[in-house]
Amino acid sequence: MSRAATLDPARNCCPENPSHIHIIGICGTGMAALAGMLKQVGYRITGSDQNVYPPMSDFLAECGIPVLAGYCAENLRDTPDLVIVGNVVRATNPEAIALAEQQIPYLSMPQALGEFFLAGHRSLVVAGTHGKTTTSSLLATTLHRAGCTPGFMIGGIVEAFGRNFNISQAPYFVVEGDEYDTAFFNKVSKFHHYRPECAILTSVEFDHADIFADLEAIKASFAEFIERIPSHGVLVAHTDDEVVRELTAQARCPVIGYGVQDNCRWQVKDVTPHGVSTTFTLAYDHKNIGEFSLPMPGVHNVLNATAVIALLHHLGFALDDVRRGLASFEGVKRRQQIRGCVAGVTVIDDFAHHPTAVAETVKALRMAWPTSRLIIVFEPRTNSSRRSIFQQNYAVAFQGADQVIVREHVPLDGIPAEQQFSSTTLVKDLKARGMEAAYFPDTDTIIAHVAGVAQDGDVVAVLSNGGFDNIHDRLLIALAATGKKSFA
Structure with a gap:
């Protein structure tokens, strides 16, 4: 032993x-x-x-x-x-x-982050199953543009800074509040160590099947996180989400709801796509407060931006400063990031892997490129996506794509075959829904296929939470080698 x-x-x-x-x-x-x-x-x-x-x-x-x-x-x-x-x-x-x-x-x-960098700062924690990295990056960038550059630690490279961390003497520290576990000697969610004074809660769904038994276990961890927010703090919560509403009902701090429904204190209205940008109007306490612009596509990103607006308004920042900050947002690496355009084919890198995130990403890309053929390349790589628990959810998550290409997953050790995700089954289910879909055993065969079928004007989005064998750069090279020309 x-x-x-x-x-x-x-x-x-x-x-x-x-x-x-x-x-x-x-x-x-x-x-x-x-x-x-x-x-x-x-x-x-x-x-x-x-x-x-x-x-x-x-x-x-x-x-x-x-x-x-x-x-x-x-x-x-x-x-x-x-x-x-x-x-x-x-x-x-x-x-x-x-x-x-x-x-x-x-x-x-997480303990070290709290000990060395959160002590003495006002900790602004962004938590939720989806949207943490983008929302944290929006928050840090907008604070920066408003003249209050925060400290931060975020799970993606924030383009405005060129890195995923910053040290600052400003009062605020933005931290992405991950619900994954802390260490082998401390099996609790990381965000329990992040000392939240204010928080954003974007969503709560089942995920991380390797450490959470079910949705109730996840809800218990989020409930404990909410309990850590002091009464003088605030929780900005996406109250369109039924589970979020349930959890925030027990909060001891004030809760500011945002979403598209009439009962949200910050209500999103009139979302209008403009290619890869979006404009939207907001109502606060049922009063229209004007239009905002975000250089990102998708309703889910509009909601992320609304959470940032709501929190910064609560903290006393002028809405005009917030509006300018959001409009200048440069993005986050691996979140709908355009990696290149060769032979008229645009290649996009995105981190989406949970079925809900996949569905929202596909919707956003379709909004941004409404007339283009949209090819989605999906790698099931996380512990949850390689299990069968989301098999049926994935079958409906790609709606809006013109073609879906699925890579074979790497089997999970110690998990019975019947409990593992099946790429071939997903392709079969997508075809049964009338969608064009294909399965490939490895990255090389995917690159060869896409380079062969991609045409001028196509958008190829690669969805994976990993490096995917550097597929993005390799695909761009392969597209260039085909000799196809853009007719734009």
Whole structure:
């Protein structure tokens, strides 16, 4: 039987005046950002990971942070004052075992963020099953444009800053409130450590089937998060969502509802697409407060922007400043991001993977390109999407696409075959609905197919929460090699 670390709960704390901080699992997006932030404020940082490769290895090297390849007890030989443990690290990790044996103080990434960067700031947490990264980025960018550049830590690269984190002396810190679990020694949602004074709640659905048993378990975690918002704070909530309404009914802080329904305090009206941009009007307490412009397509993004408007209005920012900030938003990498246009074919990268997110993304792309042929390439990659729990949901999520291409999923270890997602079944179900769909076993065959069938004016959107074997750049190269020309 494998050895496993048994960490002393009394050591789960930050020592007084640490100097050297070691990070286990440093190459994760959030962990690397935290490492850069800690280095920037003057700590000596070291780290280790079993997957040390660009872009994170390059980023850490630019920060002057040495990274040890692989996990071993020797990595803690130069005993650090504090160890931060990533949630990819298991109790059987040799470094985690050495950490326990040496009795070094330790924190999880969310605990460390709270300890080093949220203390002394007004924490603005964006939570929800969908839209967290986009909404957090909208909030941080709009604050920046309003002259109050916040600190932030977000799960995507915010184009206005060119990175996913920022340190600031301003009063606000924007943090994307992930409901995924914290660490092997602290099996609670990350957002429980984010000290929310104000929060946005976009949606609550079942997800993360590897750590939540059912929707009730997720609701319990969100309910605990809402309870952490103090009575002097505020919760801006998408009250069109039935589950959100249920959860916010128990909030001890004021709740500001937003959505499209008449009972929302901030009500979205008259959404008008203009290619990849959208204009919309808002009513506040049933009074029209004018038009807003957002350089993003889709009603779901209009709702994300409305949440930001509602929160910043509550915090006292002038609506004209907020309006200008939203209109200048440059976007977020991997959220409806145009990667290139070759031979008249536009290739888009998007993070959507949950069926609801897929459906909203397809709707948004159809709004932006109403007359183009829309080809969707889907990679089921998350722990939830590779299970059968969403099999039927995916069958209706691609409505509006002209062609759907599905990659074979990588099977989940230890999960019976009947509980695994089936790419071929999805394609069969889509065809039964009259849609054009195709299955391919790997990325190479998908690239060859798309490059062969794509025509001038087509839009190809790749939906995946991972790198997908660099399919975007490779597809653009393959399109260029076909010799097809644009007739635009």
